[in-house]
Amino acid sequence: MGSRLFQALADGVLGGGVYGLMAVGLTLIFGVLDIINIAQGILVILGSYLSYVLWAHLHIDVFLGLLITIPLMFVLGVAIQWFFIRPLRGRERTSMSLLASYSVAIIIEGLLYQVFGSNYQSIQTKYFTNTIKVFGYYIPYIYLYGFGLAVLFVAAVYYMLYRTQFGRSVRATMQDQTAARLIGIDVNRVAALTFGIGVAVTAAGGMVYGSINSFSPNSGADLISRLLAIIILGGMGSIVGALGAAVIMITLESLVDVFWNPNWSVVVFYAVLVLVLVFRPQGILGRKEARAQ
Amino acid sequence: MSASRPMSASPMSASPMNASPVRANAIWRIAAAVALLAVVAAVPLTSNVTLVHVGVFVLMYVGMAVSWNIFSGFSGYISLGYAVFFGSGLYTVAIFSKHLNLTGSTVFAFLPVGAVVAGVIAIPVGLIALRVRRHTFVVITIAIFFIFQLMAYNFGFTGGSAGILPPYLNWDPNTFNNPFYYIALIVAVGSMVLAWGIWGSRFGLQLRAIRDDEDRARGLGVKTMRVKLIAFVISALIAGVLGGLYFYFQQEALPEFAFNPFLDLTIALMVFVGGFGTLWGPVFGALLLEPYLGYAQLQISNSYVSEIVLGGLFLFVILVLPRGILPTAREKLTALRAGQQRRSAAKGASPPSGMTASTVQAGSGSPSTGSMR
Amino acid sequence: MTLLRAEGICKAFGGVQALRDCSIDVEEGSIAGLIGPNGSGKTTLFNMITGYGRVDSGDVYLNEKKITNLPPDKVFALGIGRTFQLTRVFHRLTVMENMIVAAHHKERSGQQGSGRSLNPFARAGGPATRKRAMELLEFTGIAKLAGDRAETLSYGQRKLLELSYVMIADPEIILLDEPAGGVNPTLIGTIADRIRELNKQGTTFLIVEHNMEFVMGLCDRVTVLDFGCPVVTGPPDVIRNDHRVLDAYLGTAEEDDDSSAA
Numbered sequence: 048m049g050s051r052l053f054q055a056l057a058d059g060v061l062g063g064g065v066y067g068l069m070a071v072g073l074t075l076i077f078g079v080l081d082i083i084n085i086a087q088g089i090l091v092i093l094g095s096y097l098s099y100v101l102w103a104h105l106h107i108d109v110f111l112g113l114l115i116t117i118p119l120m121f122v123l124g125v126a127i128q129w130f131f132i133r134p135l136r137g138r139e140r141t142s143m144s145l146l147a148s149y150s151v152a153i154i155i156e157g158l159l160y161q162v163f164g165s166n167y168q169s170i171q172t173k174y175f176t177n178t179i180k181v182f183g184y185y186i187p188y189i190y191l192y193g194f195g196l197a198v199l200f201v202a203a204v205y206y207m208l209y210r211t212q213f214g215r216s217v218r219a220t221m222q223d224q225t226a227a228r229l230i231g232i233d234v235n236r237v238a239a240l241t242f243g244i245g246v247a248v249t250a251a252g253g254m255v256y257g258s259i260n261s262f263s264p265n266s267g268a269d270l271i272s273r274l275l276a277i278i279i280l281g282g283m284g285s286i287v288g289a290l291g292a293a294v295i296m297i298t299l300e301s302l303v304d305v306f307w308n309p310n311w312s313v314v315v316f317y318a319v320l321v322l323v324l325v326f327r328p329q330g331i332l333g334r335k336e337a338r339a340q
Numbered sequence: 341m342s343a344s345r346p347m348s349a350s351p352m353s354a355s356p357m358n359a360s361p362v363r364a365n366a367i368w369r370i371a372a373a374v375a376l377l378a379v380v381a382a383v384p385l386t387s388n389v390t391l392v393h394v395g396v397f398v399l400m401y402v403g404m405a406v407s408w409n410i411f412s413g414f415s416g417y418i419s420l421g422y423a424v425f426f427g428s429g430l431y432t433v434a435i436f437s438k439h440l441n442l443t444g445s446t447v448f449a450f451l452p453v454g455a456v457v458a459g460v461i462a463i464p465v466g467l468i469a470l471r472v473r474r475h476t477f478v479v480i481t482i483a484i485f486f487i488f489q490l491m492a493y494n495f496g497f498t499g500g501s502a503g504i505l506p507p508y509l510n511w512d513p514n515t516f517n518n519p520f521y522y523i524a525l526i527v528a529v530g531s532m533v534l535a536w537g538i539w540g541s542r543f544g545l546q547l548r549a550i551r552d553d554e555d556r557a558r559g560l561g562v563k564t565m566r567v568k569l570i571a572f573v574i575s576a577l578i579a580g581v582l583g584g585l586y587f588y589f590q591q592e593a594l595p596e597f598a599f600n601p602f603l604d605l606t607i608a609l610m611v612f613v614g615g616f617g618t619l620w621g622p623v624f625g626a627l628l629l630e631p632y633l634g635y636a637q638l639q640i641s642n643s644y645v646s647e648i649v650l651g652g653l654f655l656f657v658i659l660v661l662p663r664g665i666l667p668t669a670r671e672k673l674t675a676l677r678a679g680q681q682r683r684s685a686a687k688g689a690s691p692p693s694g695m696t697a698s699t700v701q702a703g704s705g706s707p708s709t710g711s712m713r
Numbered sequence: 714m715t716l717l718r719a720e721g722i723c724k725a726f727g728g729v730q731a732l733r734d735c736s737i738d739v740e741e742g743s744i745a746g747l748i749g750p751n752g753s754g755k756t757t758l759f760n761m762i763t764g765y766g767r768v769d770s771g772d773v774y775l776n777e778k779k780i781t782n783l784p785p786d787k788v789f790a791l792g793i794g795r796t797f798q799l800t801r802v803f804h805r806l807t808v809m810e811n812m813i814v815a816a817h818h819k820e821r822s823g824q825q826g827s828g829r830s831l832n833p834f835a836r837a838g839g840p841a842t843r844k845r846a847m848e849l850l851e852f853t854g855i856a857k858l859a860g861d862r863a864e865t866l867s868y869g870q871r872k873l874l875e876l877s878y879v880m881i882a883d884p885e886i887i888l889l890d891e892p893a894g895g896v897n898p899t900l901i902g903t904i905a906d907r908i909r910e911l912n913k914q915g916t917t918f919l920i921v922e923h924n925m926e927f928v929m930g931l932c933d934r935v936t937v938l939d940f941g942c943p944v945v946t947g948p949p950d951v952i953r954n955d956h957r958v959l960d961a962y963l964g965t966a967e968e969d970d971d972s973s974a975a
Contacts, residue, residue: 083475134659141475142418143658146608150654153605157648268601272486275479283476310494317487321468324480328472537834542817545806545837549814552803559765559785559795560882561818617805 094253
């Protein structure tokens with residue numbers, strides 16, 4: 048029982064860290080641009096496929112491959128924002144951008160189906176097959192490295208936000224776009240770059256995800272639902288909230304998985320979301336916004 | 341001295357001052373509508389089974405688009421959970437038909453049951469989902485959709501991934517589609533009438549006010565939660581009926597078809613293409629898109645391409661025609677007319693009439709504006 | 714007789730004390746003015762009175778009945794109307810429809826006949842409501858725009874619309890937040906006339922404004938707010954010449970200038 052508990056917790060915390068990384072990108076985008084990037088899920092999967100291609104066909108180590116995939120995804124993110132989100136104007140920008148990102152998501156999904164087919168892939172690296180024994184349970188290295196990577200990236204995002212000039216612009220834009228414009232911040236540039244950063248972290252998340260799970264283009268939908276639930280729970284726009292909620296939710300799901308019934312773990316996941324929202328519509332760390340739009 | 345324009349935005353009302361021309365206009369409109377209805381209703385008489393089959397889908401989508409719009413379009417709360425109620429209605433009818441071993445035309449008697457179940461489910465769902473901001477609302481509807489899809493896969497009484505099959509309907513294959521066609525037609529027309537009735541009613545006005553400024557509406561005494569919830573339930577009721585109908589039409593209940601993530605997207609796309617939040621937009625969008633989408637699905641067996649096309653189309657509409665085809669077309673028309681009046685006024689000796697000046701200033705402000713909403 | 718009274722209102726937002734021990738009272742049938750530099754708490758006071766936010770301490774009384782912290786719809790129903798600095802109209806609805814929405818609670822209280830108020834699917838706006846709406850729209854001069862969507866109105870016309878729809882509920886007192894702000898000069902004169910006219914017919918007003926001419930020419934009594942606290946209250950002539958007012962707006966001078974200029 049003890050080792051099962053440990054297994055569940057380890058899976059939960061470590062897995063939660065990786066989900067947290069992906070959720071941080073999503074919540075950052077929301078905080079700055081006030082839009083929900085539904086494409087985040089499928090972009091993770093795209094990251095997985097990119098890492099897969101580099102690993103399977105070019106035999107590049109997955110961690111090294113990040114040096115290629117991260118910049119690629121960054122550019123893709125900037126492009127998506129620039130061409131499909133930025134042009135949206137009008138009073139219902141937020142709803143429209145949501146639909147726009149949804150459309151981008153299904154386009155990418157369709158393209159992935161076209162190129163890779165619907166079979167499940169996985170990245171079978173030595174990081175997964177080699178394990179380290181802790182408390183009677185074997186933890187694959189990828190979990191630890193993945194968690195470490197997540198911590199590294201979140202720390203990097205924090206550093207960027209709080210220690211750099213650009214980060215200051217981002218935080219200013221998060222607080223008040225108009226005011227930020229008035230003090231000379233190029234809000235468009237900040238928006239595009241932030242979106243790029245939010246998407247770039249999905250490359251790392253995708254690599255880890257693809258090394259642990261088998262994936263297909265279909266996996267994007269499940270992923271985005273979880274990520275959305277996580278950021279809502281943690282409070283949209285809150286990076287700490289996203290991280291915390293990710294670890295808590297994935298651990299909870301893992302516990303249900305191990306001790307109750309794997310079929311229901313996902314339902315529990317969403318049920319918790321719904322429950323929290325009944326009592327606290329703004330999420331755990333969210334601000335109580337005026338319900339303008 | 342009151343204005344000589346009709347005061348309400350309702351399409352068919354007329355002020356007593358302009359009785360004759362406006363009433364004649366209305367009579368022509370009603371006559372045209374009746375004629376159109378007769379033509380549509382006569383389609384099954386052509387014995388063209390494929391045509392009727394396509395017609396069922398088109399009519400169903402008209403009903404779905406209009407009912408989706410009654411909630412989402414009027415209130416501005418985009419819901420991506422319509423499939424929750426569609427699927428609930430579908431499974432309700434499926435379960436009843438299996439356990440009661442329904443055959444023959446009694447099958448349709450259970451459509452209202454499907455509607456009621458969907459409507460009942462809509463109440464707690466709405467109470468939870470409608471308390472949050474608009475974009476959180478969308479996400480909650482997505483989350484709830486996934487919960488329902490998962491439940492359909494995992495619960496015993498839904499048959500799990502094998503689903504439920506109806507008892508065999510011993511109907512003539514040549515006319516099999518016909519009852520579905522008529523029911524779908526009734527639902528489609530009924531939804532349109534309902535939407536039109538809601539539009540001009542006090543309830544509908546409050547709903548539309550909520551879209552424009554919910555807090556101000558609440559401050560003026562509108563019971564916003566109640567209004568939103570009622571619209572949400574109405575939308576769900578119609579979804580339930582159509583879901584139940586779809587069960588018999590497709591002769592199966594499977595989780596991935598009953599709770600299909602693309603359903604909401606497709607409906608939303610149709611409504612946006614036609615004109616989100618307008619009266620005729622959903623109808624136009626459904627009529628325009630469903631024949632193509634249905635055809636594409638049959639011809640392009642590779643559904644992934646149709647996925648890409650759907651996404652691309654949606655992006656195009658959002659970026660290029662955000663208000664939809666009908667409102668954009670009307671705006672262009674009004675601008676054209678205003679331009680003409682300006683030109684003729686500049687040429688002519690008489691000074692521009694008060695009407696022209698205000699049309700030029702106000703842009704799209706004309707009384708007939710009301711009818712197309 | 715005092716119609717509206719706010720007593721000792723304190724309100725802080727995070728570290729900012731927007732209102733400190735702020736009191737004001739408005740005589741029935743008067744036009745009261747509320748002026749003060751930016752950030753002095755005028756709109757916050759309005760928000761507290763009309764329920765768009767909870768007070769930290771203090772009370773609001775309408776006809777000596779405590780109405781502190783009531784939600785905006787209850788405040789509106791009790792007879793306090795309010796406009797906003799940035800006009801809030803229902804932009805996709807027509808001018809007439811805007812009026813009908815605001816008349817909603819009047820209709821509910823059965824003034825149109827009991828059947829109508831119970832049936833949500835009844836046509837929006839009964840004949841009596843529409844008649845009254847047209848009367849008000851003619852009064853404010855935008856009747857010819859009744860069928861136009863509110864978003865097509867000019868800024869000044871929207872201000873008139875907001876005034877009109879607040880009026881349709883027959884409020885006892887109307888709080889106007891910068892009615893003249895951003896409006897062209899001729900229209901300002903019209904707005905002032907309308908306010909005077911409505912006041913003659915019995916409506917009390919409390920007006921926040923920056924336009925000194927507007928305030929001084931219209932109000933019976935003016936209160937000056939500075940840093941969330943009332944500094945001085947009195948008729949326009951007295952206020953005009955009070956050095957504390959100038960101090961509030963311009964800041965205290967190093968040397969004691971001759972500050973009797975208006």
